[in-house]
Structure formats: structure tokens, C-alpha cells
Amino acid sequence: MRKILISGASRGIGKAIALKLLKEGHSLSLGVREKEDLINTPLDPKSRNSDNFLVHTYDATDQKSSKKWVEKTVETFKNIDTIIHCAGIFKRTSLLFNDDEMKDIEDLWKVNVMGPWVLTKHAWKYLSLSNSARIIVLVSMSGKRSKGNLASYSMSKFALMSLCQTMRNEGWGKGIRVTAICPGWVNTDMAKEINHFPKKDMIQTNDIASICSNLLDLPNSSIPFEIALNCQLETTI
Numbered sequence: 001m002r003k004i005l006i007s008g009a010s011r012g013i014g015k016a017i018a019l020k021l022l023k024e025g026h027s028l029s030l031g032v033r034e035k036e037d038l039i040n041t042p043l044d045p046k047s048r049n050s051d052n053f054l055v056h057t058y059d060a061t062d063q064k065s066s067k068k069w070v071e072k073t074v075e076t077f078k079n080i081d082t083i084i085h086c087a088g089i090f091k092r093t094s095l096l097f098n099d100d101e102m103k104d105i106e107d108l109w110k111v112n113v114m115g116p117w118v119l120t121k122h123a124w125k126y127l128s129l130s131n132s133a134r135i136i137v138l139v140s141m142s143g144k145r146s147k148g149n150l151a152s153y154s155m156s157k158f159a160l161m162s163l164c165q166t167m168r169n170e171g172w173g174k175g176i177r178v179t180a181i182c183p184g185w186v187n188t189d190m191a192k193e194i195n196h197f198p199k200k201d202m203i204q205t206n207d208i209a210s211i212c213s214n215l216l217d218l219p220n221s222s223i224p225f226e227i228a229l230n231c232q233l234e235t236t237i
């Protein structure tokens with residue numbers, strides 16, 4: 001059984017992964033901005049054994065919260081051998097963005113790129129001890145091709161993909177394996193504004209949770225670096 005950090009576990013993909021991995025018996029440390037979001041849900045820490053279940057405050061824009069979360073997890077679980085990066089934001093910004101959209105671009109950079117970077121950095125020495133650590137990153141098809149009015153989101157996800165490649169390169173000799181999951185639209189709050197495409201035909205969060213669960217069963221020699229998930233035909237890649 002693994003000792004796993006999951007960011008963005010309050011909703012959407014992160015929550016579905018947490019529920020699946022909890023059932024499978026892993027030790028979970030969930031990073032959320034508002035712990036209250038989990039009260040009276042199956043992820044409420046009050047209903048769980050605190051030896052193998054932790055909920056900690058985490059804001060991807062705050063480096064100190066990342067460090068404190070890692071430290072508290074190691075204090076509780078003695079180690080960390082897996083990170084699943086799900087915290088992320090989505091904004092539409094065109095190439096010729098307005099002055100008042102500059103903050104959106106900065107926020108995307110801070111949350112989608114620096115968040116996973118800093119969290120990985122803080123956990124690295126613990127991951128390195130395991131010889132079979134895993135880092136799973138929710139990237140996006142927008143980390144592989146750019147389309148629509150998504151200049152800034154795509155920029156953040158291409159950068160995240162590059163970060164995944166670096167983490168793979170630097171971690172390989174230590175047994176750390178990295179997987180970048182690159183979905184198209186997933187049926188979560190993030191995709192709620194998408195009306196041209198039925199929600200039932202989008203990728204479902206439970207399917208991504210199953211993929212994560214399978215990844216954790218595979219040996220170092222068989223970990224895919226990238227998993228592209230298409231719910232629509234992509235002819236450009």
C-alpha cells in the first residue's frame with residue numbers, strides 16, 4: 001500500500017481518485033484549500049483513522065503551505081512514495097488578451113505550473129527513498145496541442161508537460177516514475193461551461209481514477225510516461 005499526496009482533492013478528478021484509492025486501502029494525504037469542503041463527505045477526516053488519512057490545508061500559490069503539508073504528511077505516515085497532482089485552474093485567454101486579463105495568466109502560471117513544481121520539490125527527498133515512487137500529473141490535451149481561445153491555459157499545460165519530462169529524467173535513476181495524464185474534456189466543474197458537447201460523452205472522473213489505480217499496480221519497468229485520453233477525435237496529434 002502506498003503513502004500518497006493528492007492535491008485538488010476537494011472536487012472533480014482529485015476527489016474521484018481519492019475515493020477510489022481510499023477504498024483500495026492506501027494511506028492518503030489530501031491537500032485542499034478549505035478543509036470544510038470535506039465535512040460530511042466520505043473524505044471527512046473525522047470519519048477516518050488518522051494513522052492513514054490526513055487532510056491538510058494546501059494552496060498551490062503559497063509555497064509555505066506546500067512545505068507544511070509535506071512535513072505533516074511525513075510526520076504522520078513516516079514517508080511519501082506517490083504524488084498525484086490534480087489541483088488546477090482553467091481560464092480562457094486569447095493571444096491578444098486585454099490588460100485586465102494579465103492576472104488570469106499569472107494565476108495559471110502560479111497554480112498549474114509552480115504549484116506542482118514546488119510540491120514535487122518539497123517531497124523529492126522522500127520520493128527518492130522509495131525506489132518505486134510515482135508522480136502522476138493531470139496535464140491535459142492542452143499540454144499537447146493548442147486550440148480555441150486557450151493561449152494561457154495551453155501555455156501553462158505545455159510548461160507542465162515539460163516539467164513532467166524533467167521530473168522523469170531527474171527521478172529515473174532513483175526509481176521515480178512519472179505519468180502525465182492528458183485528457184480532453186472531463187465531466188467536472190471545469191467543463192461545466194462546455195455546451196456543444198454532451199457531458200455523458202466526456203471523460204468521466206471514475207475512469208481517470210481507475211487509470212491511476214492501475215498505474216500504481218505497475219512495476220518501474222512498465223510505467224507509461226504519457227496517457228492521452230480522447231473523448232473526441234483529435235486529428236492534429
Ligand SMILES: NC(=O)c1ccc[n+]([C@@H]2O[C@H](COP(=O)([O-])OP(=O)(O)OC[C@H]3O[C@@H](n4cnc5c(N)ncnc54)[C@H](OP(=O)(O)O)[C@@H]3O)[C@@H](O)[C@H]2O)c1
Nearest residue numbers: 008010011012013033059060087088138140185186188190
Ligand atoms: N475537467 C477537464 O475537462 C480537464 C481536462 C484536462 C485536464 N484537466 C486538469 O485536471 C486537473 C483537475 O481538474 P478538475 O476537472 O478536477 O477541476 P475542478 O473540478 O475545477 O477542480 C479543481 C481542483 O483544483 C483545486 N484548486 C484550484 N486552485 C487551487 C489552488 N490555488 N490551490 C490548491 N488547489 C486548487 C480546486 O480546489 P477548490 O475546491 O478549493 O477550488 C479543486 O479541488 C486540473 O489540473 C485540470 O487542468 C481537467
